[in-house]
Amino acid sequence: MTDKQLNILMAAMKLFASKGFDGTSTNAIATEAGVSEGLIFKHFKNKEGLLEAIINYGMEKSSVYFAEVILISDPQKRIEKAIALPFSIDPNDNQFWKLMYALKWQRGEYQSGPFELFRESLIDAFDQLGYENPELETTMIEVIIDGVATQILLKNTDAAPLLETILKKYSLK
Amino acid sequence: MTDKQLNILMAAMKLFASKGFDGTSTNAIATEAGVSEGLIFKHFKNKEGLLEAIINYGMEKSSVYFAEVILISDPQKRIEKAIALPFSIDPNDNQFWKLMYALKWQRGEYQSGPFELFRESLIDAFDQLGYENPELETTMIEVIIDGVATQILLKNTDAAPLLETILKKYSLK
DNA sequence: ATTAAAAGTGAGTGATCACTTACAAATGTA
DNA sequence: TACATTTGTAAGTGATCACTCACTTTTAAT
Numbered sequence: 001m002t003d004k005q006l007n008i009l010m011a012a013m014k015l016f017a018s019k020g021f022d023g024t025s026t027n028a029i030a031t032e033a034g035v036s037e038g039l040i041f042k043h044f045k046n047k048e049g050l051l052e053a054i055i056n057y058g059m060e061k062s063s064v065y066f067a068e069v070i071l072i073s074d075p076q077k078r079i080e081k082a083i084a085l086p087f088s089i090d091p092n093d094n095q096f097w098k099l100m101y102a103l104k105w106q107r108g109e110y111q112s113g114p115f116e117l118f119r120e121s122l123i124d125a126f127d128q129l130g131y132e133n134p135e136l137e138t139t140m141i142e143v144i145i146d147g148v149a150t151q152i153l154l155k156n157t158d159a160a161p162l163l164e165t166i167l168k169k170y171s172l173k
Numbered sequence: 174m175t176d177k178q179l180n181i182l183m184a185a186m187k188l189f190a191s192k193g194f195d196g197t198s199t200n201a202i203a204t205e206a207g208v209s210e211g212l213i214f215k216h217f218k219n220k221e222g223l224l225e226a227i228i229n230y231g232m233e234k235s236s237v238y239f240a241e242v243i244l245i246s247d248p249q250k251r252i253e254k255a256i257a258l259p260f261s262i263d264p265n266d267n268q269f270w271k272l273m274y275a276l277k278w279q280r281g282e283y284q285s286g287p288f289e290l291f292r293e294s295l296i297d298a299f300d301q302l303g304y305e306n307p308e309l310e311t312t313m314i315e316v317i318i319d320g321v322a323t324q325i326l327l328k329n330t331d332a333a334p335l336l337e338t339i340l341k342k343y344s345l346k
Numbered sequence: 347a348t349t350a351a352a353a354g355t356g357a358g359t360g361a362t363c364a365c366t367t368a369c370a371a372a373t374g375t376a
Numbered sequence: 377t378a379c380a381t382t383t384g385t386a387a388g389t390g391a392t393c394a395c396t397c398a399c400t401t402t403t404a405a406t
Contacts, residue, residue, distance in 0.1 A: 002353075020279045022195035026394060036355045041395060045351090098278060104327060105275035106193045136334055136338060139324060140342070143335075147320030154277060160311055162316075169313070170342065175383075199364060209385045216363060216383090 007033040010100055013054050017095040021051060022100065022129050055110055058096035066118050075125035082122055083166060086148040087159045098153050180206040186227050188287055190268040193275065194224060212292050226282055233271035239291050248298035255295055256339060259322040260332045271326050 001009075011033035015024040026047055030037040044050040063084060072078040089097055103110050122141055125132035144166060151157040174182075184206035188197040193257055203210040217223040238258060245251040276283050295314055299307035317339060324330040326344060 004354080018279065020193060020195055022193055023279070025392075027392085037394090038356075038396080039354055047394065102275070102278035103272060104323075105278070106191065106196070108327070122264055133334070133338075137337055139330060139335060140338055143317065143320030143324055143339075145320070146323040147316030147318070150277070150319040150323075151316055154281070157312060161306070162312060165306075165309055166316075177384080198362075200362085210364090211366080211386075212384060220364065 001041075004033070004035050004039065008035055008040055008043065008050070009057060010055060011037045012050050013058075014093050016051065016054065017099040017102070021047075021107075040075065054099070058093065058100070059114060061079045062075070062093065062096075063114050066114050070117060070121040075128040079122065079141065080167065083144055083170070084163060086145050086152060089149070089152065094153060098110070101149060101153065108121060175216075177206070177208050179217065181208060181213055181223070182227060182230060185223050186231075186268050186272060189224065189227065190272040190275070194220075194280075226234060227269070227272070231266065231273070232287060235266065235269075236287055239287050243294040246344065248301040251298045252295065252314065253340065255291070256343070257319060257336060259318050259325060260336045262322070262325065267326060270322065274322060274326065 008029065012029045015029055015032060017096075026040055027037055030040060030048075033040075040047075040050060044053055044060050065088070069078060069081045069085065072081055077104065094119070100110070117143070119138055122138040123134045126137040151162070152159055181202065185197070187206045188205060199213055200210055202223075203213060211212065213220075213223060217226055232331070241255045242251060245254055273283070278319055292311055292315070295311040296307045299310040304310050320341075321335065324335070325332055
């Protein structure tokens with residue numbers, strides 16, 4: 001990936017996250033990236049392709065953290081680590097996750113993939129622990145993760161005490 | 174409000190919720206509403222004014238439910254009712270809340286108002302119950318509400334068992 | 347040094363955007 | 377009936393949109 005290619009990617013991520021995909025013009029991206037507008041299309045084919053490149057780039061960076069959770073064999077620890085996930089979002093990745101959550105509501109197509117494996121590994125964990133309804137418990141974890149992500153990304157709530165409260169409340173401390 | 178005015182409002186809500194504000198053209202709204210494009214601007218001044226009208230309309234309908242929670246004097250019951258809120262979203266209002274949640278991520282300006290009063294009434298409730306950190310507990314409730322709303326609006330999860338699980342987990346049964 | 351490919355530019359392109367305007371139909375009131 | 381106001385339309389408007397194209401510069405391998 002060229003310097004300018006990365007410039008475009010970062011500029012687009014910033015603008016898509018703050019103004020939305022449709023609210024951002026390729027002209028604005030080019031200006032923010034310090035590049036001619038034509039270059040965007042040379043490298044990413046079209047605006048949609050640029051969005052896909054951003055998501056691939058961000059998910060590749062993030063998939064490590066998902067894998068870390070999935071690979072924990074102790075079910076209790078796996079669940080705890082899953083809950084802790086949104087609390088450990090690298091502030092450098094805030095824009096990426098804001099974009100991902102914004103896309104959730106109007107472009108569900110970018111929601112599949114790594115998330116399904118993640119979900120199944122949680123169902124498995126609750127199953128191992130003998131819970132009556134592992135799917136339901138997993139949905140609860142997803143509720144927590146989405147809710148916490150909303151708080152942290154949108155209202156920059158102080159993460160540490162919130163995490164402690166959750167783990168205590170869930171008798172997972 | 175005229176028939177056609179309401180047509181425009183509903184058509185715009187539907188399209189804004191599914192394609193986003195910037196992803197929806199006034200031409201598309203007029204077509205969906207079965208109305209000439211000019212009429213939109215006669216009634217709502219501009220596209221932004223139409224969005225505001227939708228939000229006013231939706232919040233006026235919904236404020237009843239928030240008020241119902243706030244007016245409960247028993248603190249325990251008030252908290253329970255607050256948690257139950259996203260579970261009792263009228264399916265007819267799904268589009269409105271999808272729009273509200275989508276706007277959260279790129280247009281925070283539509284987030285204030287009734288929500289603040291709601292938050293304070295929860296802090297008060299936890300305070301009355303002698304909790305150590307009422308603000309933190311209230312944030313937790315907001316986490317739950319946002320997470321549940323995401324599940325229900327986006328993945329149409331079955332609401333009933335999830336509500337029961339949450340109330341149990343929160344020892345609020 | 348030659349040269350072909352890749353990176354990069356800037357001035358276009360038609361299409362679509364939000365919005366206006368001139369005018370007609372409907373409505374309410376005297 | 378007369379007439380002023382409101383409701384509605386259709387054909388525009390300039391601006392901006394995503395994208396293309398002809399062209400130059402840079403890079404890198406022989």
